[in-house]
Amino acid sequence: MLKVGIAGASGYGGGELLRLLLFHPKVQVVHVAGENRAGELVESVFPHLPLSSRMEKHPIDEPWNDIKILFTALPAGESGKLARLYRDRDVHIIDLGPDFRFRSHQRFSEVYKMPHPYPEGLSEATYSLVEWNRKAIKNSRILACPGCYPTGTLMGLLPFVQEGLLKKGSQIFIDGKSGVSGAGRGLTLDTHFPEIAESMKSYKPFSHRHGPEMEEAIECLAGFRVNILFVPHLIPVNRGLLSSLYFTLEKDWKEEDVWNVMKKYYQDETGVYLTEKPPSTAMVRGTNRTAISLRMEGSAAFVETAIDNLVKGAAGQAIQSMNVIQGWEEMEGLPMIGAFP
Amino acid sequence: MLKVGIAGASGYGGGELLRLLLFHPKVQVVHVAGENRAGELVESVFPHLPLSSRMEKHPIDEPWNDIKILFTALPAGESGKLARLYRDRDVHIIDLGPDFRFRSHQRFSEVYKMPHPYPEGLSEATYSLVEWNRKAIKNSRILACPGCYPTGTLMGLLPFVQEGLLKKGSQIFIDGKSGVSGAGRGLTLDTHFPEIAESMKSYKPFSHRHGPEMEEAIECLAGFRVNILFVPHLIPVNRGLLSSLYFTLEKDWKEEDVWNVMKKYYQDETGVYLTEKPPSTAMVRGTNRTAISLRMEGSAAFVETAIDNLVKGAAGQAIQSMNVIQGWEEMEGLPMIGAFP
Amino acid sequence: MLKVGIAGASGYGGGELLRLLLFHPKVQVVHVAGENRAGELVESVFPHLPLSSRMEKHPIDEPWNDIKILFTALPAGESGKLARLYRDRDVHIIDLGPDFRFRSHQRFSEVYKMPHPYPEGLSEATYSLVEWNRKAIKNSRILACPGCYPTGTLMGLLPFVQEGLLKKGSQIFIDGKSGVSGAGRGLTLDTHFPEIAESMKSYKPFSHRHGPEMEEAIECLAGFRVNILFVPHLIPVNRGLLSSLYFTLEKDWKEEDVWNVMKKYYQDETGVYLTEKPPSTAMVRGTNRTAISLRMEGSAAFVETAIDNLVKGAAGQAIQSMNVIQGWEEMEGLPMIGAFP
């Protein structure tokens, strides 16, 4: 059994990681840390995890010695510190946070308004959108799992970019729709039940941090610059993320031909579900799958993807990354069928 | 007291009309008809209306003689029949349905796949988006209230069109997000609670009937052709409609200057709330107001509007139209403050 | 116009009070205070109130001089201080909090674990369940509006007590079901959207503070001791409170005869809706009404009431109380029809 630890397990991303790893047949979770809940029973931190073990503190001063993989689900600037602490050990860092998503520490600093915690680590890091970056993942010590919005967007957009269907400098409008778990477990008035139930709204239009992440990822994975205009929305569901992409191609395309492009990239991907019906978040809830649909009218394209923001958008992709590193079946231990309703 | 009747009062739009008219100080509702619930007590048709009167049948064969205004909230093809029946009477038809939203019966037939029920009536009809068409409304016998999605979109888009900021033939991407009451009271699997609660999805991307309605209205009200690419989404809330508009202007604009355009058109409108904060449906729930915000980046524009789909998107706009016809205070009897949470 | 002020207007109860008073034709709100939001625009504190006035500080050190009524919607111990400050003025205190709900300061201290802030004020205070205590309300300086749960329970239970249908010392089981706004606007993990959406649970079974309040009110209003066994539940809706009462009568009763008892007490009450159909919170949402139903089987009784916890359960009842004091129509300015859906 591969021994792993989780730092940041008291939030939704870390909790989901813990849940999914408990089902993984080849992994043993030996450390579970949640800084602000340290000392508490896991079952008192999460209602669904009937474990009588206690949450630990983060391994900030002293590394955990018995693990091969450290999963980090921490705020910006925190996982970098842990990656530095583990720099001379034979341990992979799989990070659900943003510290290693940009190639340059300057770009990170611009976007996150803080110095990078471990600039030297960036050269060891790989952007871990598995379907598009398997080879590089396999040989990296640090894996930067994409944010939930970038995951949904990139899965839908990259076939167009790779295939050269977009003009250089194209404007891509992205309307993101996220369930409230995507905003985290920290208490805010915006996520207080009566404020958001029976409501919906956008936030940070054109200025959310996942916009630059998407641009960087497209340039990095496909060598192409686009202009991402991203507007996230908060929707009163727990889980689920719909990414609605609107853009114009260089010329008119038949819908059928665009479907063929999609199939070229995805027909052998077990984690991708191409669907003529509009994708719903119910299709993928609880799973590591991405549902994708599209619609063309002349040169105008609409592509929509649905993911579970806590699985493919966070913990599931982290585990998928671990499976790649270990050379295991890529979806080992990951649910491909969810619960409905 | 002005005597009015409602045909189609057993659905959500008609029920909201009845509710709001009960509060109107100058109106008396003398007929309430709901074909498939005829004979039932109003309080058994709606849980919130403790009225012991009974629903009538629609006045199909014989007109109601004692009314000055007939509100119709009926499926396509039905209100035209009633308008024909009342053609020689001094009665205004205020229609919440689609029969009189297009200027030509051919266009109606193309979009709704049925012959127009009363083509001669089209010349007497006016598109009743009140803030943009008051003068014409005042002198019309038949008022075609806009659909809920067109209302939200047009309120946000028309200042740009009127001011000439768009290129001719511009592509306008519209991501509509509607509460489930917008899909009506008819039973469908898509609107069965467990299917849509904790889910979200698009429907009829690029092919919903409100797309052509928007194009027609823009051409009609502003003499300008645009290419509307409309994708509606079903969101698990009861009421509320967010219209997210994405488009590119002819040149780069400063955000401040675009705000000034908005103010030029709306600063004296009591029904419009310009807000720097992203508009939420909670801002306008239960009211006849439209909340509007915007964001620019270079030439790329994002405009978002929030309305209550059953009030400004249906029953409220119908009453606002009646107020105009009667020469009353335009928002007479209409709630401008809603309930929260 | 009667001038009034609100202390505690930044919570849900106070916000609802402000909203409803804006519609009241005989009242002018001249002060709106919210301690922790003082200085902010009302429209930034509440999304639905487009007011450009600013929140004030509570009148702790210096009374507001220009008001006749002070509404207080504050945590335990706070409104007593204000009542003391106003003790020599011709100002009524209408309190939505618990400070004046018990007749003795000792009982208050036992239940709320704090000294009473103004014991001398208790003799001037009346429990303001309007339908059951109108006469006393009319002549009191301080009105203690009942808690939301006691309102729902007492409206259903008092006819049985008054009519002598219960054994002395009867056990009354009360299953309360409240929307999340009932838990207030303060941030807690329990009311964070993802924790409670798609869940439900009880809290403080047999030990919630509203249990003793119910016992005291029954003894005070009907001179009778019962044993209240109260279990509140948190339900993922915004507004609405269902009180499900289960108890055994002294002997077998026919359902029809029990309905007659209900009618005896309520048939002339405009605020009470007796319904054979099970009451739903949708029946009363946004209104000051109480819907009541019942079911008998032998000596076993089931009575269920539905109220809007923020209206009849808080702000509406406060305004109803003010109307009684002023000798106005009791439901003046209060909505009796709500919005649905």
Add this chain to the structure above:
Amino acid sequence: MLKVGIAGASGYGGGELLRLLLFHPKVQVVHVAGENRAGELVESVFPHLPLSSRMEKHPIDEPWNDIKILFTALPAGESGKLARLYRDRDVHIIDLGPDFRFRSHQRFSEVYKMPHPYPEGLSEATYSLVEWNRKAIKNSRILACPGCYPTGTLMGLLPFVQEGLLKKGSQIFIDGKSGVSGAGRGLTLDTHFPEIAESMKSYKPFSHRHGPEMEEAIECLAGFRVNILFVPHLIPVNRGLLSSLYFTLEKDWKEEDVWNVMKKYYQDETGVYLTEKPPSTAMVRGTNRTAISLRMEGSAAFVETAIDNLVKGAAGQAIQSMNVIQGWEEMEGLPMIGAFP
């Protein structure tokens, strides 16, 4: 691999059965029938099941020959017909419907207002509340899985009955709270999203069919008659069932002693989670677990249980029953940890 078939797989109970059986390591589902969706792809019937096989018709005229277990999730009167059809075969019928829950066909007829479809089968049937009836289950051809409400209630109540803590003829008040999936997938106005979202209500107070089922089960399993007074409520969540039991014991009990009774019966049950914290449906969502809590005050008892109505309340218990019959690990293939949030 054990070959099984499902009749009634297009509803929520049958769909959940299919989902869970897909994960079972020792079972192969060889027939999936949904009468009114026969011929359709499974993936078009359910959004979460990406299977390209087609739904069959029910095996009404001709038995499926290749199965050892037939799961039936059908309306009253239907599974009895299939049980008759299979009467001479070596096939177990595991029924999620009500046909075999009563010992006498007369009682079934009284409660379900129809003749029993297969009275001779009753002698072969066992009430399949696994924790309380394992031995009998093992040797039965027909297993009658309890209804969702009886499951939740019996799990909480049986220790009291078994231990003799109740008076004979005791009144047991049961306040059931069910998510909307419990009402099935058939379209009704009550379960149309806008009617029940942001509402809650009881239905069939004291007259729901699960009341007699509970009485019968208690008499059958514990040889004791109680008077069940059952009021179910519809709550706007998808999954989850809370059973709140209120009753009076023969004498005063200390809470600690009652906990000891609970532990005596449940401490070795892997499917039972005894919790001092009030149980929430989030604790058990997606799992085959029952969370149980209790509270005493003198002789008054409050017991509350939480289950997932589609798992322990339906499909999960059916699979647990199958595991008993086969002599497998009782929770084989059944999720004991759910997803949160």
